[in-house]
Amino acid sequence: MVRHAFVRCAVAAALASSAVVATPWAAGAAENRAPEQPARADLKTGDKECAAGAERPYVRTRPQLRAVLRDPDAQPVSAEFEVSWQGGDGERQVRSASTTSKRSGSSFSWTVPEDLPALTEVSWRVRAFDGTAWGPWSAEGAPGGCEFVYDNEAPAKPSVASPQYPNDDVWHDGVGVRGTFTVDSDSDDTVAYVYSFIGGTPKTVEPERPGGPAEFSWLPEREGPMTVSVQAQDRAGNRSAPTSYRFRVKKGSAPAAHWKLADPAGSSEGAAESGGKPARAGSGVTFGAEGPARTAVGSAARLDGSADAYLSPGAPAVDTGGAFAVSAWVRPDEVGRGMAAVSQDGDGAAAYRLGTDGDGAWSFALGGPEGAVVRAKGGTPESGEWAQLTGVYDPAEKTARLYVNGRLVDKAENAPAPRGTGDAQIGRALGESGQGGNWAGRIADVRAWNRVVVPAEAAQLAERAAVRAGHWRLDQAPGGASPEEDGGQPLRLGGDAKIRRDDQTCDPLDPACGPGNPAMVGEGELLLDGDGDFAATGAPVVDTGDSFSLAAHVRIDPAAADRTMTVLSLPGEHNDLATLRYTPQRQIWELALAHEDRAGAETTTLKAENDWASPGDAQHLAVVYDDGADEVLLYVDGTVLARAPFHHAWKATGGLQVGRAATADGRGEYLHGAVDDVHAYAGVLGEQEVARLRVSS
Incomplete structure (x- = not known):
């Protein structure tokens, strides 16, 4: 008995001693906090947010479930993911997986197993484990768990x-x-x-x-x-x-109304080309004026800006209840006030009005309910200059578009449906004080459609053909002048300029001699030595106050690559309007256009930054000035490398210069190299036309 009691006492003492030693560990365990419940905002089904019920996402592939897990003690944590669904036999199916540990705040993921059924509502949840304690499941409490449906079946063809x-x-x-x-x-x-x-x-x-x-x-x-x-x-x-x-x-339907206004002088009305009625002319209208050059519009009506400057058919031109478009060629004689070229009467005001506004811009205005007006406006009218205007209303998009010379200059959004079943008007518009805004200038080729006019059609309406004003092949120069192809002004050679032909014998010691430098185009080319050589016409070849285009092939002599040299220039009395030159600093082509005919005038300069003007290599250059768009373009080898707005065109009074330009000391910037196949056009050459000139022979 004594022995057993002793043993019991010893065991009790040992346990007591053990309890005393274990006390610090027990306190540490009590301080460990379980991981946090995953936040719903940190849970994603693939790339979709956690949602359930009617908001549950549908996924086309087995999704990767993702969660960000955190521990309040900043201990590493691992994740346990679980998915579950109702099986076909009614039994609840559960699949789960655990991950390795990562730092608190890390993102964890798990791709659901392959036996996941399609077209079945699947629930999922996740929790964190810090090595000692489990945190709560993400689905515990509001707002609940995450769900998804795996759908890998495509719908039927529509x-x-x-x-x-x-x-x-x-x-x-x-x-x-x-x-x-x-x-x-x-x-x-x-x-x-x-x-x-x-x-x-x-x-x-x-x-x-x-x-x-x-x-x-x-x-x-x-x-x-x-x-x-x-x-x-x-x-x-x-x-x-x-x-x-x-x-x-089908192709676009013809205009619902069309008045060419090309009627003979003395006519009292504009004949209806298609649809509509003849447009009776007021006493402020005279026929037989010249129409826009280089178009099929031969003549125009002149309106004097008075209250009698108008034409009207006495009927509407279009149904403003749907889509419609109106267009006209116009040439204002005044630019300081709002004038109407084409309109249609509405209820107390014009339903639409195409013309100019008082701010000095072209305008297409729509009159809506309660006097609301929406305008598409842009471009700058110039007195005495023709422009083609097209206004388009699209009720499906609720937009009003204005095209000037074939280019969209503005699109007004939220345009109201205009109301106007009254008469069409040419040269005036209905306002609060009655008919007004009478046109001063010329109007031609008025058209109206009960449909949308698309961009390509607007561009076609404004087409003005480029007419060749000069072509110098530079294959020969009898009497010191290279003839123009159509019998126009020749390019007279100055200084020691000469034509080198491929079939000519030459001095073998001359660097220009031999088969290594055949003519760039045709049988010969113009050689210039950079020391006073040039070629020029005796008078201007293009009207630079209107659209024009110039082009030429050129090859710079490598020996002169360190100096500025001009290929083409268009001189005035005191300055060159346009100078196309080579600049040695970066060995590029540039085009300078003077804003005025005076020495030291401000210039607009275009630089072909993305092309190297390689000395010794033939290149094709072209300059295109579009007066209608107030824009100038510089082409190198058939590609537009620079473009800029230019609103300062003036008429060059001198002949076309090849190989020199005006400088502060007189003529200079003489070209050392060769020039071939020079072209000049009245009008705008398009990209394809420039490309054809590049390969012409």
């Missing part, structure tokens, strides 16, 4: 129909006429339709309810067979096989 453009073998109206397309799906989970026209950017339209129909509109801008491809898309992003809907678009 159907497509259009009343304006049916899928048949018939050609339907037409360029500028908007069509409505209805798409539908047999899949009740379709939430969007992705459509694209050939060459267009894909766009998306959504039905009001999943699986329902949707509509989109489209405005054809060119004629020909068309195709729209449509795919149905479900909530997971799965897309159906495409449906290709084919239809045929």
Whole structure:
């Protein structure tokens, strides 16, 4: 008995001793705090936010579940993810996985297992473990857990129909006429339709309810067979096989009204070219004035700006209840007040008004309810200068567009539907005080359409052909003058300038001799030694107050690569309007245009920064001044390398200069090299035309 008691006492003492030693550890364990509950904002199903119920995301691939986990003691933590769903047998299925430890605040992820069923609501949750304690599950308490549906099945192909453009073998109206397309799906989970026209950017339209129909509109801008491809898309992003809907678009319909105003002098009305009625002229109108040069518009009506300066057919030109467009060639004699070229009477004011405003800009104005007016405006009218104006109203987009000389200068948004069933007016517009804003100047070729005029058509309306004013092949120079191709002014050679022909014998010691430097174009080229050599016409070859273009082939002699040299210039009395030169600092081509005909005038300079003017190599240069757009372009080897606005055109009074320019000390910047195949045009050369000149022979 004594022995057993002793043993019991010894065990008790040992336990007591153990308890005393363990006390600090127990205190430390009590201080450890469990990891935090994952925040809902830190949970994602793939790239989608955590959501449940009707907001649960649909995913097209087995998602990677992601969570940011934190520990209040900044201890490393690991994650346990769990997914669950109702199996087909009614039993709850659960899958889980744990990760390795990371620092507190790290992102953890797990890709759900492959046996995850499709088209089934799946719940998931996550919790953190710090090596001692588990934190609460993310789904505990409000707002609950995360859910998703794995959907890997594409919806059915959609159907497509259009009343304006049916899928048949018939050609339907037409360029500028908007069509409505209805798409539908047999899949009740379709939430969007992705459509694209050939060459267009894909766009998306959504039905009001999943699986329902949707509509989109489209405005054809060119004629020909068309195709729209449509795919149905479900909530997971799965897309159906495409449906290709084919239809045929006719060219744009003719104007609903058209008055050329090219009637003989003494006429009392402008004949109706198509649609509408003849436009009766007021006493302030006379016919037989000259129309815009280089166009098919031969003549125009002149309006004197008085109250009797107008024409009217006594009927509307367009139905302002839908899409419409109006255009005219105009040449104002005044620019300090608002003037109307074309308008249509509305209820107490013009429904639309095309012309100038009082701020010195071209304007296309729409009159809406309660006197509201929306204007598209831009460009600068110039007294005595022709411009082509086109105004377009698109009710589907609620926009008013203004084109000046074929270029869009402004688009006004939220344009009201204009109200106006009154008479069309040419040269005036209805305002609060009655008809006014009478035009002073010329008007020609007035047109109106009951449709949208598309950009390509607006550009075509404003086309002004470039007319060749001079072409010098520089293959020969009988009597010291290289003839112009069409019998115009020759380029007379000055200094020691000469024509070198490929078939000529020459001094073998002359660096220009031999087969190493054949003519750039044709059988010969103009050689200039940089010491007073040049070629020039006796008088101007183009009207620089209007659009013009110049072009030439040139080759710089490498021996002169360190000096400034001019290829072409257009002189006035005191200054050169335009100087196309080589600059040695960066070995590039530049074009300088003087704002005035005076020494030291301000200039606009264009630099071909992205091209090296390689001495010894032939290059093609072109200068294009577009007076209608107030813009100048510099081409090198068929590519536009510089462009700039230019509003200061004046008429050069001297002949075209090849190989020299005006300087402070008289003529200088003489070219050392060769020039060939020089062209001059009245008008604007397009990119393709410049490219053709580059390869001409």
